[in-house]
Structure formats: C-alpha cells, structure tokens
Amino acid sequence: MVAHGRSRSDRRDGPFAIVRAQEEHDRDRGGEEHLSGGRGAILRRAAREGVLHLRGQLRVAGAAVGSGAPHPRRPSRAWGGAHRGCAAADSRAQSAAARIQTRARVSRLGARFPADGFAEDQANGVGRGDSCAPESRRRAVAMNRFFAIVNPAAGGGRCGKRAEAVLAELRASGLPMEVVWTRRPGEATRHARAAYREGYRSFLIVGGDGTTFEVLNGIFPEAEGASERPRLALLPLGTGNSFLRDFLLVEEVEAAPVARARSVDAQGGAAEALHRVREALRQGRTRTCDVLRLAHREGVLYFLNLLSVGFPADVAMVTNRWFKPLGEVGYLLGVFACLVRLKRRAFPVRVEDAPELDARRCLFLTFSNSKFTGGRMLIAPHADPCDGLIEYVRWGPIGRIGLLRQLPGLFDGSHVAHPLCERRAVRRIEFSLEGPVPVMVDGEVVRVQCQRLDVLPAAIEVMI
Structure with missing residues (x-):
C-alpha cells in the first residue's frame, strides 16, 4: 500500500520530516507561511544549521547534514503524527562531537536554553510559564509566593x-505574588480553591470581610487538618x-469596652489596619487564629x-441592598430602617451539652469569633479570635x-450589661430550625437551615 506515492518505509520519520513537509507546503501555496508567527522559517533555519528542537528533544544532524545526502520524505501531516514519529526516532546518546556542536549553537539562545537539551516537561512549558512545569516544581514556586x-x-x-x-x-518591597482580579460574586472562592x-x-x-469570607471557603475544607x-x-x-479591628487595640490588658472601642477609633480604623498588614508582610509576622x-x-x-x-441579619440584608456604598453610615441607615418593622422571633438552639433547647423569642443571636461587625459595632466585646471558643450573645x-435607648451600647459593647442580654463562651452549638432562615455571616447574607x-x-x- 502506498500513500501519496510513498511507501510505508518512506513515511518513517526522521527529525527533519516536518521541515520538508513545510517546505513542500510553502511551494504549493506560492510561498505563503503555513505556521503562524514565522515558525516555519524558524524550523527550516534550524534544519539547515543542523539543530532541531521538537517535542522536548534536541536533535543534531550527523554526517548527513550539509553532505547533500537525500533524506526519506513524508507527506505533510498533522503535528500529532510528527510528534509521535519524533518520539519513536533514534533516542541514543549524542556523540561527543555532536554535543560540542550543540552547545556552540544553542549557547547563542541564552541561559534559559540548556545546551544538553530539554527534559520533555520543561520543553512543553516554554512560552507558557509555570502552568506546564512539573507538579513538584509548580508547587515549590507556589509555596514561596x-x-x-x-x-x-x-x-x-x-x-x-x-x-x-x-x-x-x-x-517594590520584594514581595513575590501572583495577582487575580474578581469580576463577579463567587470568583474569589474559585480562585482560592484552585x-x-x-x-x-x-x-x-x-x-473587605465579604472577600475574605469567599477566599476562606475556597481554602477550606481542604485545609482542615x-x-x-x-x-x-x-x-x-x-x-x-x-x-x-480586633488586632488594633492599643491596650493588651483588660479594659472597659468603651475604652477598647475608642482605642480602635484613635488608630484610624482601616488606615491603621492597612499599615499594620504592610509591616507584617515585610517582617513575616503572623498570629494563629480560629475558624468557625x-x-x-x-x-x-x-x-x-x-x-x-435575627436583627443583625435583617440589617445586613437591607444595607447590602440599598445602602452598602455608604459604608458605616449605610449600616446605620439599615439599623433605622429595620426598626420600623422590628421582628422578635425564636431560633431554637442547644448550647454545648444543655439538656434542653432554648426556644425563647429574641431580638437576635450572634456567634462570634471576633468582636466587631458592620465596621464599628462592638457586638461581642468579650470575643477572642485566638482562644478556641465561640462567643455566644443572645439579646431578648x-x-x-428600648432598642433606641440601647443603640449606642451596640457600638461600645455596653449592651451586654442589659438585663435582656446573655453571653457565654462555648465550643459547640446545635440548631433545631424548621427551615431556612436569613443568616448574616461575615457581612454576607445567605438563606440556610x-x-x-x-x-x-x-x-x-x-499576618497582622
């Protein structure tokens, strides 16, 4: 059987078959380029010089190059066939003379191209960055960035x-990083998981807090344990x-909630936090924290x-819908909007190993890892993100x-002294809800059971 007038033995490839096929194609098309970006010319020039890099192997023509000896020819075929042929071609070690010849020619290409040839996985990644590097190499690069x-x-x-x-x-300070920008909700989770x-x-x-929430849910649950x-x-x-804001408190000793909240404001809020994070990045300073x-x-x-x-979830829902661009002022407007239709409901829970469910009506239940919500609202003044506990606050x-009178207390933490307010540090909560309810979690509102x-x-x- 023949194909295009050539026998099967003629179709067995050498490393230059793809170049000859390219030249034939160019002649048939009146000299038009077949490979985009001038790659055809590059391959033909490499062949004339006796060096051809294909599929991660560096071939050096022996005595046939420059001798005018004919080479077996093959028809123009897809790249896949040429790759398979080259992989099956002679893979014996080059002679000493060939290796010297190779080094002399490849040295002109720069330090990125080793004269002794490429490992296949390295060659496949040329021009495409680390995405095609070996798995171990990619992970090593990632762990240092x-x-x-x-x-x-x-x-x-x-x-x-x-x-x-x-x-x-x-x-500019030398921090190595890979940067991605999100365009829609949920993308931060997908980027973090990948x-x-x-x-x-x-x-x-x-x-902000919502972005952190998305990233955390991309890292976990794989990061557990x-x-x-x-x-x-x-x-x-x-x-x-x-x-x-929990980490910006000036005084480390126990202080009244009002003094602690004012110490945060005195530091300039987010501006101080940004400065502290920059310094922590430069110094490699970290603190271990809990995750709920x-x-x-x-x-x-x-x-x-x-x-x-309860009430904070209602406020977050209204704020996110109507007032979020206004920042902390918008959150306060959400509070007043929800006062008009104040709801007091039961959310049955069992705290730790309590013998019975607590199904009393309440204004809200909060389960905190840190002290603040909505920017400056000190909802759980006794919470500590590093103590291995959940700060449970219930307001009847x-x-x-009464809420209007106590509203300033939500911003300085003094509301926990109100007779209708209860708090305790716990490790576990069990819910007994009849169906999904609006839940505010790190500034985002979801409806879950x-x-x-x-x-x-x-x-x-x-890093703080």
Missing part, C-alpha cells in the same frame, strides 16, 4: 481604585473590615468574624424604644 485576590467592587468600588498602588508598593490545590499557602486578600496552616494577609479596602464552621442542610460554611440570625425581645456550629482552633495564620 503569595496568591493575591483583588475584589475591585469592595468598598463601593474604592478598592479597585486603590489596589494597584498598594500592590505596586508591596512588589490556588490552594496548586500549592499556594499564602493568600493576600484585597477587599493540613500540616501547614494557610496564611492570610488581609488588606482592608472594603466596606466594614471588621475582623482586623457552620454545617447546614446544603453543605458547610467557614468564617472568621461572626454569624448572626426588647422593644423599639443551620444545623451545627463549632470551632477549628488555630486553623489559620493571620
């Missing part, structure tokens, strides 16, 4: 305007930036700040007038 996720919509769009300058400053599987363990989150904790550096360019885990009917959620049902069925809440002690490191 930060994966930065930027949410340009955070902070009412202010994050997108400031992020470039902040990232440029960090790069990066964690690539081997990244250090994440730079440029946004891992030998190396994920590291998070949170650049607070979002609306609330509540979580980092909510099991619900449809799956699992992980969060750093707090989960609320207070009326509108909560089942169980617990804590993962010291599950991450936060």
Whole structure:
C-alpha cells in the first residue's frame, strides 16, 4: 500500500520530516507561511544549521547534514503524527562531537536554553510559564509566593481604585505574588480553591470581610487538618473590615469596652489596619487564629468574624441592598430602617451539652469569633479570635424604644450589661430550625437551615 506515492518505509520519520513537509507546503501555496508567527522559517533555519528542537528533544544532524545526502520524505501531516514519529526516532546518546556542536549553537539562545537539551516537561512549558512545569516544581514556586485576590467592587468600588498602588508598593518591597482580579460574586472562592490545590499557602486578600469570607471557603475544607496552616494577609479596602479591628487595640490588658472601642477609633480604623498588614508582610509576622464552621442542610460554611440570625441579619440584608456604598453610615441607615418593622422571633438552639433547647423569642443571636461587625459595632466585646471558643450573645425581645435607648451600647459593647442580654463562651452549638432562615455571616447574607456550629482552633495564620 502506498500513500501519496510513498511507501510505508518512506513515511518513517526522521527529525527533519516536518521541515520538508513545510517546505513542500510553502511551494504549493506560492510561498505563503503555513505556521503562524514565522515558525516555519524558524524550523527550516534550524534544519539547515543542523539543530532541531521538537517535542522536548534536541536533535543534531550527523554526517548527513550539509553532505547533500537525500533524506526519506513524508507527506505533510498533522503535528500529532510528527510528534509521535519524533518520539519513536533514534533516542541514543549524542556523540561527543555532536554535543560540542550543540552547545556552540544553542549557547547563542541564552541561559534559559540548556545546551544538553530539554527534559520533555520543561520543553512543553516554554512560552507558557509555570502552568506546564512539573507538579513538584509548580508547587515549590507556589509555596514561596503569595496568591493575591483583588475584589475591585469592595468598598463601593474604592478598592479597585486603590489596589494597584498598594500592590505596586508591596512588589517594590520584594514581595513575590501572583495577582487575580474578581469580576463577579463567587470568583474569589474559585480562585482560592484552585490556588490552594496548586500549592499556594499564602493568600493576600484585597477587599473587605465579604472577600475574605469567599477566599476562606475556597481554602477550606481542604485545609482542615493540613500540616501547614494557610496564611492570610488581609488588606482592608472594603466596606466594614471588621475582623482586623480586633488586632488594633492599643491596650493588651483588660479594659472597659468603651475604652477598647475608642482605642480602635484613635488608630484610624482601616488606615491603621492597612499599615499594620504592610509591616507584617515585610517582617513575616503572623498570629494563629480560629475558624468557625457552620454545617447546614446544603453543605458547610467557614468564617472568621461572626454569624448572626435575627436583627443583625435583617440589617445586613437591607444595607447590602440599598445602602452598602455608604459604608458605616449605610449600616446605620439599615439599623433605622429595620426598626420600623422590628421582628422578635425564636431560633431554637442547644448550647454545648444543655439538656434542653432554648426556644425563647429574641431580638437576635450572634456567634462570634471576633468582636466587631458592620465596621464599628462592638457586638461581642468579650470575643477572642485566638482562644478556641465561640462567643455566644443572645439579646431578648426588647422593644423599639428600648432598642433606641440601647443603640449606642451596640457600638461600645455596653449592651451586654442589659438585663435582656446573655453571653457565654462555648465550643459547640446545635440548631433545631424548621427551615431556612436569613443568616448574616461575615457581612454576607445567605438563606440556610443551620444545623451545627463549632470551632477549628488555630486553623489559620493571620499576618497582622
């Protein structure tokens, strides 16, 4: 059997068959280029010089090159056939003379191209970065770099305007990073999950509490029980930036909640947090922190700040819909809007190993890892994100007038002294809800049927 007038033996390839096929094609097409970007000319020039790099192997023509001896010819075929032929071609070690010849010619290409040839996995990645490098090499590169996720919509769009300058400053200081920008909700989760599987363990989150929530749910549950904790550096360019405020308290000794809240304001809020994070990145300073885990009917959620049902969830829902671009002022407007239709409901829960469910009506229940929500609202003044406990705060069925009178206490933490308020530090909560309810978790509102809440002690490191 023959094909295009050539026998099977003629179709057995040598390393230059693809070049000859290219030349034939060019002649048939009147000299038009067949390979884009001039690759045909590059291959033919490499053949004339006796060097051809194909499928990760560096071939050197022996005595036939330049001798005018004919080479077996083959028809023009797809690249796949040429690759298979080259892989099956002579793979014996080059002679000493050929190796010297190779080094002399390849040395002109620069240090990136080793004269002794390429390993196949290295050659396949040429021109495509680390994505095609060996798995171990990619993971080694990832483990020494930060994966930065930027949410340009955070902070009412202010994050997108400031992020470039902040990232440029960090790069100038020598911080290695890979940067991606999100375009829609949920993308931060997908990026974080893919990066964690690539081997990244250090994440730079440029946004607010909601962006951090998305990234955390991309890293977990795979990070549960891992030998190396994920590291998070949170650049607070979002609306609330509540979580980092816990670490900005000037006084380390126990103080009245009012004094502690004012100490945060004295530090300039988000601006101080941004400065502290930059310094922590330069110095490699971290603190281990807990992660809270909510099991619900449809799956699992992980969060750093707090989960609320009742009044705070109603406020977050109204604020996100109408007032979020206004920042902390918008959250306050959401509070007043929800006062008009104040709801007091029962959310049956069992705290720790209590013998009975607590099904009393209440204004809200909050389960906090950190102290603040909505920016400056000190909802859980006794919470500590590093103690391995959940701060549980329950406020009973207070009326509108009573809530208006106590509203300043929600911002300085003094509301926990109210007779209708209860608090305790726990490790586990079980829910007995009849169906899904609105839940505010780290500034985001989701509708889920909560089942169980617990804590993962010291599950991450936060750079602060």
